[in-house]
Amino acid sequence: MELINMFVFLISVFLGKLCLQLMVSFGFAILFVAGNVIHWRTLSVIAAIPGLVQLIGLFFIPESPRWLAQKGLEKEFEAALIGLRGQSSDTYQEALAIRETAEMSQHKSGTRVLDLFQKKYAHSVIVGVGLMLLQQFMGNSGLAYYASIIFQKADISATIGSSVAAAVEIVAAITGMLLIDKYGRRTLLMVSCSGTSLCLFLVGLSFSLQKLQNLKEVTPILAFVGLSGIGGAFSLGMAGIPWVIMSEIFPLNVKATAGSLVTLTNWVCSWIVTYAFNFMMEWSSAGTFFFFTGVCGFTVLFTWKMVPETKGRTLEEIQASITRFPQLS
Structure with missing residues (x-):
């Protein structure tokens, strides 16, 4: 289970930061091409399928290290940060900076739009x-x-x-x-x-x-x-x-x-x-x-x-x- 969570974590980081627009462009490309041969009502039903897949995938997305630090979940925070940076990485300085930011944010919680x-x-x-x-x-x-x-x-x-x-x-x-x-x-x-x-x-x-x-x-x-x-x-x-x-x-x-x-x-x-x-x-x-x-x-x-x-x-x-x-x- 730990290996699966690590894999999902790395994939989510990679796709989130580097592949966002590639996935969007690929989706548009499929719809452009499919729209030339498929009726728009059928295309709308097909387009709902990725949304359902995303809904299921939400249950497997790990929490952000900064959010975990803000909530005081130290063990989970350290595991998430190591999973993000790699087992061999030295995360001490980054973890220290994140903890300081999280501590400061505790005093500024409840932010409104104004x-x-x-x-x-x-x-x-x-x-x-x-x-x-x-x-x-x-x-x-x-x-x-x-x-x-x-x-x-x-x-x-x-x-x-x-x-x-x-x-x-x-x-x-x-x-x-x-x-x-x-x-x-x-x-x-x-x-x-x-x-x-x-x-x-x-x-x-x-x-x-x-x-x-x-x-x-x-x-x-x-x-x-x-x-x-x-x-x-x-x-x-x-x-x-x-x-x-x-x-x-x-x-x-x-x-x-x-x-x-x-x-x-x-x-x-x-x-x-x-x-x-x-x-x-x-x-x-x-x-x-x-x-x-x-x-x-x-x-x-x-x-x-x-x-x-x-x-x-x-x-x-x-x-x-x-x-x-x-x-x-």
Whole structure:
């Protein structure tokens, strides 16, 4: 049983940190391809199966070492930390730092949402909420839900376009998974947003040039390249890294409340973009993509100015770096 728990623990850590976006991209790819041949009602029933598997899997996920330390479960805390770092690792210093953080959080328990808006948490809240808001307002939810319509408007086969886009997304997610701990979160975020911005601009340009008779053969090519690249560039970093950063930048005593706030922000913004996307396309197809291009450009600046690098740092080191990070002037 101990061996099984250790295996589940390691797999959950690995998938949670490195493979999140790969799994999301793989799921989207399956749905894109299957949607071309399966009725949407049947597809909805099939899509419920992974949810049931996750529900069962929740009973096998081990507790976090920091949570165990906060609850005073020393034996379980030490076992969880050793399981995370490996039997041969020296966890003394990290365990000491975690215990100190847990002890401090005991005096700050019962955090409310309003407590997050204290000056000491301002930077973390701005980064967490900002990344989630910008992630959605880059338009990815609308693009995913209206992919077939967009391909048709661009004079591209929806079946071919969605299949190619799904394949590119998987490759990009694998690439991002391999690069996240090599080049860091900030660098990958800025590269991802820059690439997404370029691809969105190409699609907007293709719709702008559709009215020109002598360029009608070129515009589908521009749109195909742009639409195929958007998902790939987005999956490279912006799709998954904000969730990683969100789990790293908040102190233990406000992590649960802050996590709820940023998750709520993400899904509310997702609903807004999904609801408004069709109206925006009716207003102007080119204008819609140029708007999202501008949001991507702003996200690059936001990341450069506000987002701290969390690669290879403990929670305690990240908190120290946030207090020293330059603010927007």
